[in-house]
Amino acid sequence: ILKNAISYLNVAVLCVFYGRLSHALRIGVFRSILNRPLAELEREPVGRFLNVLTTETWRATDAINSLFTIVTSTSTIVVFLTLLFLLSWQLSAVALACTALIPPLVHLINMRVKRMSRVALAANEALAQQTWSSLNALRTIHICGRSAAEVLRFQKSSDLVRRRFLRMALISAGTAPVTEVLVSAAIAVIAVLVSNTGVGLATLVGFLAILLRLQPRILALVSAQANLLSHHGSVVAVGEALAASRAPSTPDGGAPFTALRDGIQVRDLTLLYPGTSRPVLSDVSLTVKRGTMVAIVGSSGSGKSTLLDVLLGFQRPTRGEVLVDATPLSKIDLKSWRSRISVVDQDPYVFD
Template sequence: MKFDKALVYRIRGVRTPLAAAVLLGALAALLIIAQAFCLSSIISGVFLGGRTVRQVWGTLLVLLSVIAARGTLAWSSEVTANRAGGRTRTELRERLVTHLFALGPAYIKGERSGELVSVLCEGVEALDPYVSQYLPQVVLAVLVPTILLAAIFWIDVPSGVILLIVTPILPFIMAVVGMMARAETKRQWRSLGLMSAHFLDVLQGLTTLKIFGGSRRQVEAIRHTSDRFRRTTMRMLRVAFFSSLVLELGATISTAVIAVEIGLRLLDGLMPFQQALFVLLLAPEYFLPLRLLGARYHAGMTGKVAGQRIADILNTPVAVSQPPARPSLSQFIAGGTIHFERVGYIYDGQRPALHDVSFDIQPGKKVALVGPSGAGKSTVAHLLLRFIEAERGAVLVDGTPLEKIPVQQWRKCIAWVPEHPYLFHATVAENIRLGCEQASLSAVIEAAQLA
């Protein structure tokens, strides 16, 4: 799936900081013009006009004020953009965790947990520089050169024409290098996901590996996987450094062309010194946003690749319906008879898990599901927990279809102990309180005794 920028723009409180960062950058461009004008005026007045420092003191104070204001605007723009990046990280991670919980184990079972952890950690972190650096710079790379080009055209038309001619070279170089970088970035991200998934799988099965003497083989496998990730990372870095070299070279040559053109006209007396110096000071600033975009392009590309995987997860539909809450249902849910009526379910549209399964679960009775691995016991549990819905037949609670009961109301009436219970890194009391965080200590002790 292609990365959709709306994934970022729909996050609360992101659009305004990004717009503010761009606005501050545009104001800084106006200060660049003022800085170049003041500096060229001072140098021209002192070295050619014979003015003293006292005579240019007012202009010098203005120059110092402009430099300070430009630095303040640059700092404010960066802080504002970083705030947008922080909000993106926080909200996307919360949305991912919430959606994964809603998808349930039926979805997670088909994924590698290490890869999902990598998406939640490194993937979300990769979107921070994409939002805080790349997105504002894309706009500034167009806006700032346009403002400076207008000022250069106003002062000296020939220099503006030359800049207008050489400018498309840099975006063309970025496009060519970007096609190379995109493939390397995807390859590196895929390699990172495989390494994370494999490493976590090994950690989870470390005891089994030790028992059967397979730990040494996995050491070699981890070494091979990490070495493959190192090679893909180095290839991506080579592309990044090469693109930076080409962009710097292109910007330097373009600035040199402007300098030579201005120098020749200055020697022939066709251009005043202050005007020539003003244009020459603006030329490097004109190419600076494009160079910064090239430097941040690879961070943006990594964010795009990570964002594609995040979008894939968030766009995965939840398998169960969400009817509105009905308080009247709570009275009979806990004491109702659960009836499976010719229930059928097929995984991925191909692998049948249940076929015409019918049975009753009476209140207060114990029912055991017995069968070989793959017989559908876990599928029945997933149906009861509302992680999936029956494709054929019906699951009824006192005659009410299970899908008509709100998920949260239904799950409040169910206690679930998995095949392999997991104790989180907390106290025993905190583990018991997972189902009811407000439970008192006496209630926790009573629950432990009943268990």
């Protein structure tokens, strides 16, 4: 009864720990996304964020579980190896020589698993992006009669995820049988080699008994290593999301904005998006006096929304500046500035 109670308590504690860890990862990733500059977020697919939040945080938690298994299995293996050397260092040397092929073979398998984890991550992100796009376009899909075509697109993306993870699982599952066969062969070789030596029967039986107890720990270790590497892509994705740059909400020396007294002036403003040579805005200048109404008219793609992004502080101009009551916008606290602005966007969003 005591053994089962302790075992249940151990499982319960681990469940609570992993639940809290995955919760903390989701909160951390979500906070990091909201704190990033809007200009950076708009350059990345939404599916990447959705996949990290809903899927990769759980897989990163599973990676921690595999890491714990590696630590406990390694500790047990060290204890068993110490006992083997205390019984007979000669037999221990023979055992190590017979199992010398295991690490390089397992390493080759694990490297393939690690590469496949990155491929599987990309497939998961593509599926999340496809899901997000389709669910946000349900009205358009029904109006245009595109349901069958969208189901086919989703089916292809989902099947790609299935094939990627199946291949990774099959490769990862190969570590345990390969290791078990090699360890069993090593035990058989050791038994044959020592049959003609002067090792005492009691020593031989004890040595083989410990070696047999060591076998499942080795299998657990290599399986945990394979599982850990299969989650490599997830851990990297979560780590990158947590380490992403933060938006400068309050620049050094930023002054709080309370009210507009004179007006807003845009001077020789030019903006180029990263990686492009053609400016979205080129030498734009305008003055908006307090209490006046200004309409900015232009064709689609002429830079109207980009100019609004600059005025809101979401984009920083490549050249030129925005002055608010003769104070550069870069010197004003952005949170207080935005809190005094009312915006009706071209794509209104209703929160649930």
